[in-house]
Amino acid sequence: xxxxxxxxxxxxxxxxxxxxxxxxxxxxxxxxxxxxxxxxxxxxxxxxxxxxxxxxxxxxxxxxxxxxxxxxxxxxxxxxxxxxxxxxxxxxxxxxxxxxxxxxxxxxxxxxxxxxxxxxxxxxxxxxxxxxxxxxxxxxxxxxxxxxxxxxxxxxxxxxxxxxxxxxxxxxxxxxxxxxxxxxxxxxxxxxxxxxxxxxxxxxxxxxxxxxxxxxxxxxxxxxxxxxxxxxxxxxxxxxxxxxxxxxxxxxxxxxxxxxxxxxxxxxxxxxxxxxxxxxxxxxxxxxxxxxxxxxxxxxxxxxxxxxxxxxxxxxxxxxxxxxxxxxxxxxxxxxxxxxxxxxxxxxxxxxxxxxxxxxxxxxxxxxxxxxxxxxxxxxxxxxxxxxxxxxxxxxxxxxxxxxxxxxxxxxxxxxxxxxxxxxxxxxxxxxxxxxxxxxxxxxxxxxxxxxxxxxxxxxxxxxxxxxxxxxxxxxxxxxxxxxxxxxxxxxxxxxxxxxxxxxxxxxxxxxxxxxxxxxxxxxxxxxxxxxxxxxxxxxxxxxxxxxxxxxxxxxxxxxxxxxxxxxxxxxxxxxxxxxxxxxxxxxxxxxxxxxxxxxxxxx
Numbered sequence: 001x002x003x004x005x006x007x008x009x010x011x012x013x014x015x016x017x018x019x020x021x022x023x024x025x026x027x028x029x030x031x032x033x034x035x036x037x038x039x040x041x042x043x044x045x046x047x048x049x050x051x052x053x054x055x056x057x058x059x060x061x062x063x064x065x066x067x068x069x070x071x072x073x074x075x076x077x078x079x080x081x082x083x084x085x086x087x088x089x090x091x092x093x094x095x096x097x098x099x100x101x102x103x104x105x106x107x108x109x110x111x112x113x114x115x116x117x118x119x120x121x122x123x124x125x126x127x128x129x130x131x132x133x134x135x136x137x138x139x140x141x142x143x144x145x146x147x148x149x150x151x152x153x154x155x156x157x158x159x160x161x162x163x164x165x166x167x168x169x170x171x172x173x174x175x176x177x178x179x180x181x182x183x184x185x186x187x188x189x190x191x192x193x194x195x196x197x198x199x200x201x202x203x204x205x206x207x208x209x210x211x212x213x214x215x216x217x218x219x220x221x222x223x224x225x226x227x228x229x230x231x232x233x234x235x236x237x238x239x240x241x242x243x244x245x246x247x248x249x250x251x252x253x254x255x256x257x258x259x260x261x262x263x264x265x266x267x268x269x270x271x272x273x274x275x276x277x278x279x280x281x282x283x284x285x286x287x288x289x290x291x292x293x294x295x296x297x298x299x300x301x302x303x304x305x306x307x308x309x310x311x312x313x314x315x316x317x318x319x320x321x322x323x324x325x326x327x328x329x330x331x332x333x334x335x336x337x338x339x340x341x342x343x344x345x346x347x348x349x350x351x352x353x354x355x356x357x358x359x360x361x362x363x364x365x366x367x368x369x370x371x372x373x374x375x376x377x378x379x380x381x382x383x384x385x386x387x388x389x390x391x392x393x394x395x396x397x398x399x400x401x402x403x404x405x406x407x408x409x410x411x412x413x414x415x416x417x418x419x420x421x422x423x424x425x426x427x428x429x430x431x432x433x434x435x436x437x438x439x440x441x442x443x444x445x446x447x448x449x450x451x452x453x454x455x456x457x458x459x460x461x462x463x464x465x466x467x468x469x470x471x472x473x474x475x476x477x478x479x480x481x482x483x484x485x486x487x488x489x490x491x492x493x494x495x496x497x498x499x500x501x502x503x504x505x506x507x508x509x510x511x512x513x514x515x516x517x518x519x520x521x522x523x524x525x526x527x528x529x530x531x532x533x534x535x536x537x538x539x540x541x542x543x544x545x546x547x548x549x550x551x552x553x554x555x556x557x558x559x560x561x562x563x564x565x566x567x568x569x570x571x572x573x574x575x576x577x578x579x580x581x582x583x584x585x586x587x588x589x590x591x592x593x594x595x596x597x598x599x600x601x602x603x604x
Contacts, residue, residue: 023047087118087222088126090189090215095122097211098175098204100191102127104134106143107179107187107219114143114187133169134190135160138176142188148177150205153197173199177209179216186216238348241269242355249359253366255279259290262321262356263331267293269352270317270345272333276300279329279360287330300332317341319349323357331356373439387429395422431564435547438571445489445575449599453486453493453518453525454479460497464505471510478517484525485599492572493596499565500529500592506559507590508533524578524595531591536584544582545570569594 029036091103104127105118119127137160138149151157154171165171173193178185189212193199248261263277274294278287287304294300299316309320309327315338321329331353335341398418401407407415437443454477461468461475468475486493497516504514508531515530536544536551543549548563570580573594584590 084118085222087219088120090219091118091120092124094189094191094208094211094215095120095124097207098191098200099193100175100199101193101195103189103191104132105179105187105189105215106139108143108185114139117187133165133171133194134192135163135165135169135171135174135176137163137165138174139188139190142176142178142190143185146178146180146185148175148205148209150175150200150202152200170194172197175200175205175208177205177212179212179219181216181220186220189215238351241265242351245352245355249355253363255360255363255367256290258356258359258363259329262352262359263291263293266319266331266333266349266352269348270333270341271335272317272341273336274300274334276304276332277329278304278332280327294334297334300334303332304330312341312346314338315340317346317349319346319353321353321357321360323361328357328360378436378440383432387425391422391425391429395419395426398422431568434568435564438568443571443575445492445572447487447489447576449485449487451486451488451490451493451599453483453527456490456494457497457516460494460501463498464501467502467505471505471508471512473505473508473511474513476513476515478515480519482520483518484520486525487597487599488576488578492576496569496572496594497527497529499569503565503592504529504531504533504590507531520598521595523598525598526593526595529592530589532589535586535588535590536582537586541582541584 087105091105094100095103100122102119102121104116106114107117109115116132119132121127135154138151138154141147142149151160151174152172154160154163154166154174160166160171160174171192171194173196174190175192176188176190179187179189189208191200191208245261245265249258252258252261259277259279263275266272266277267275272294274292274297276289276292276297278289280287285307287307289301289304292301303311303316303318309318309330311318315335317333319331319333320327321331331349333341333349398415401411401415434443457477457479501514501516508514512532514532515528517528517530519526534553540551545567546563547567550563573580573596576596578594578596580592580594582590582592
């Protein structure tokens with residue numbers, strides 16, 4: 001019944017006033033013995049109708065209050081997705097709605113058993129386990145049948161009066177309803193009042209049932225949120241682990257270290273007791289064990305020897321390491337007492353194997369490149385040594401020709417050509433020898449204290465004086481008197497400056513300018529070789545220090561050179577704890593700059 005309107009309420013008030021007057025009149029007639037049956041029956045019928053109207057209004061008002069209360073507490077349930085908070089909100093709201101003394105919310109666990117997840121009293125306090133004096137019979141009946149239960153006095157209810165819990169705990173008023181979501185019972189809500197009988201009625205049960213439907217949705221949402229949050233946290237943790245694995249794998253190009261790191265992480269992720277990892281010989285089809293783990297890895301080693309690439313049974317897990325469709329290695333793991341690995345552990349090792357495959361392939365490529373590079377360096381070193389013998393012989397016999405008789409002008413010219421080309425070949429062989437030793441890490445420098453940069457520069461210019469005069473260059477020295485002495489290998493510094501000045505001579509057209517400038521700079525000396533030559537583009541600068549590279553420029557191609565001088569010069573500077581850089585503008589010239597350490601010995 002809907003709530004009365006204001007007009008209906010005024011009409012009801014008038015009827016009440018009339019009823020009071022009727023009662024007074026009937027009382028006076030009764031005292032006077034004046035009882036008119038028809039009149040009395042009519043008046044009593046009016047009073048009965050009025051009482052029914054009042055009862056209906058009271059019922060409507062109570063229902064409205066219940067619905068309002070249900071709406072308010074339902075709104076409160078949506079304020080959190082934390083499961084524990086939601087469960088406590090549900091129980092506090094139920095106790096508030098039903099006027100219960102206590103309330104319990106139970107959910108099915110993974111084993112299918114009901115477990116108490118929230119227990120509260122009317123003071124909104126959490127109950128302890130020793131206060132769980134409840135009717136398990138009622139709870140079991142509701143959980144199994146899905147039928148809701150209300151009893152005004154369990155001790156006198158034939159359904160429950162004989163149950164031990166009802167007798168022992170002296171239980172009275174009880175309500176219990178199922179929690180359903182998606183057609184499945186996920187738990188029950190149980191409330192009681194042990195002090196008072198008839199504390200609940202069918203209306204209370206309907207209210208509790210309606211609220212349980214809302215509560216079940218909120219609980220399920222909170223559970224899903226918790227599961228999602230846990231899954232996300234697990235995924236983030238796994239990604240963090242994989243990031244750390246990648247960092248460790250990328251720190252090494254040694255294939256043995258790569259395999260060992262992979263096995264260590266596989267054991268750690270799966271909590272395996274024993275493990276082994278092997279590489280497969282793609283030609284022979286055999287597996288070589290590279291690393292092993294555990295006190296008794298015999299079973300996992302045997303699995304590798306049998307060629308088992310993938311399996312998950314009897315406590316043994318084998319996972320292939322694949323690259324471009326080829327199995328290049330295998331990880332084998334074992335748990336004691338044949339405890340099986342979880343599907344999650346299997347998936348994690350598969351992902352680890354994918355990451356390891358890339359690192360293993362990189363290690364193999366590096367080893368192949370290193371082998372080829374070492375072979376090339378060894379070849380260059382041997383050939384450089386072997387070429388020196390015939391060149392020395394050629395140079396010696398060319399020098400002896402003038403001793404056996406006079407040579408005419410043409411013969412002398414030919415002899416000079418032979419000497420020049422032998423010298424050119426000697427420089428080439430020297431460069432090849434140096435670059436081979438640099439790449440092999442065998443080139444040593446002999447550091448000395450108190451080396452004068454100016455003395456080294458003068459020595460270089462003297463050896464190149466003929467080239468300077470032939471090309472008509474103007475060479476300017478800008479070296480201050482207070483320039484610090486150097487801590488360098490003087491022979492290797494001479495080689496560096498010779499390469500830089502020769503480079504400036506060759507790539508500066510005749511009549512150009514070359515400047516050699518030096519300055520003190522903290523604990524180092526900065527030296528610059530500046531020319532007014534053809535210059536380099538930005539793209540050419542990026543390739544400048546590459547071995548055997550020369551610019552694709554007609555003027556450059558006309559000049560003699562191997563493309564090794566600058567690469568050697570920079571390596572020699574770095575071996576002496578210095579740095580080298582270059583700046584250039586096409587058509588305006590190039591500036592090579594290097595720094596080397598100052599000497600502890602002061603300049604005189």
